[in-house]
Amino acid sequence: METKDQYAVYGNPVKHSKSPQIHAAFAEQTGQQLHYRARKIELEHFAEAATKFFSHGGKGLNITVPFKLDAFEFADQLSGRARRAGAVNTLALQEDGSVYGDNTDGIGLVRDIHSNLGWELSGRRILVLGAGGAVRGILGPLLKQRPAHVLVANRTVSKAQSLAKNFESLGHVAGCSYEGLTSGQFDLIINGTSASMRGDLPPLPHHILSNDGCAYDMMYGAEPTPFMRWAAGETAWAVSDGLGMLVEQAAESFCIWRGVRPDTKPVMDLVRQSLS
Numbered sequence: 001m002e003t004k005d006q007y008a009v010y011g012n013p014v015k016h017s018k019s020p021q022i023h024a025a026f027a028e029q030t031g032q033q034l035h036y037r038a039r040k041i042e043l044e045h046f047a048e049a050a051t052k053f054f055s056h057g058g059k060g061l062n063i064t065v066p067f068k069l070d071a072f073e074f075a076d077q078l079s080g081r082a083r084r085a086g087a088v089n090t091l092a093l094q095e096d097g098s099v100y101g102d103n104t105d106g107i108g109l110v111r112d113i114h115s116n117l118g119w120e121l122s123g124r125r126i127l128v129l130g131a132g133g134a135v136r137g138i139l140g141p142l143l144k145q146r147p148a149h150v151l152v153a154n155r156t157v158s159k160a161q162s163l164a165k166n167f168e169s170l171g172h173v174a175g176c177s178y179e180g181l182t183s184g185q186f187d188l189i190i191n192g193t194s195a196s197m198r199g200d201l202p203p204l205p206h207h208i209l210s211n212d213g214c215a216y217d218m219m220y221g222a223e224p225t226p227f228m229r230w231a232a233g234e235t236a237w238a239v240s241d242g243l244g245m246l247v248e249q250a251a252e253s254f255c256i257w258r259g260v261r262p263d264t265k266p267v268m269d270l271v272r273q274s275l276s
């Protein structure tokens, strides 16, 4: 019989997920007894698999592509940020047997940018690229940092506009096309498109970043992404990939499950080493 509490990440694909490594490191560091694994779930089978996991005593799940909307539907209760995002990346079994859904992606991004990298968000002019699943989770926590404004650019403009509309009550946010972007307009650009996964770059005009502007790609890998290379060519003041966000969102999930906040810095170093 298993004595350790069971956790997992559900996705498809999930083979390259760093989450098992990250949570094992958190558990070791904090002395928590738990087991965490990655599991590939067939499309259309998310609810069935999650029901089985929790009915067999599983304590918590991370959810990755393409199941964050399914997890949103699955949860019995939702945090405010998950409700606003319409997407869930963390499920936690409650004392009464119900399942709580949260979304830690946005807070993970904000912690990495603000606390780890030391980039200011308040009062800044921010451009977010993409209007898909990855961006839904970050707009609420970003707007809570009181930026001057957030523009969401997308090839399909209507998606950017309707996404921005969902967050209007939290601050100045609007959708736009790539063609509509003009010179020196932004202090920070965050790439939330899936373009980097295919070695691609969104169609960005030159000189849209201010002189001391920063660029952040939510993707990460052993090599700089095409977006990071673009930003360096635009003489960005600082450029980062999304590895820190990955570890910070995991730390927030760990905290929800175990009530303990791990130290993220050594775990970021560990994951970085494993990429090379």
Ligand code: ATR
Binding pocket: 065, 129, 130, 131, 132, 133, 134, 135, 154, 155, 156, 157, 159, 192, 193, 194, 195, 200, 201, 202, 203
């Ligand atoms: P995810 O859940 O990873 O966000 P998604 O919901 O399929 O995936 O969204 C992918 C996002 O990346 C979309 O905003 C998409 O733009 P469109 O809605 O216009 O398709 C964007 N995207 C993907 N490849 C891109 C590319 N080569 N250039 C620009 N945007 C791209």
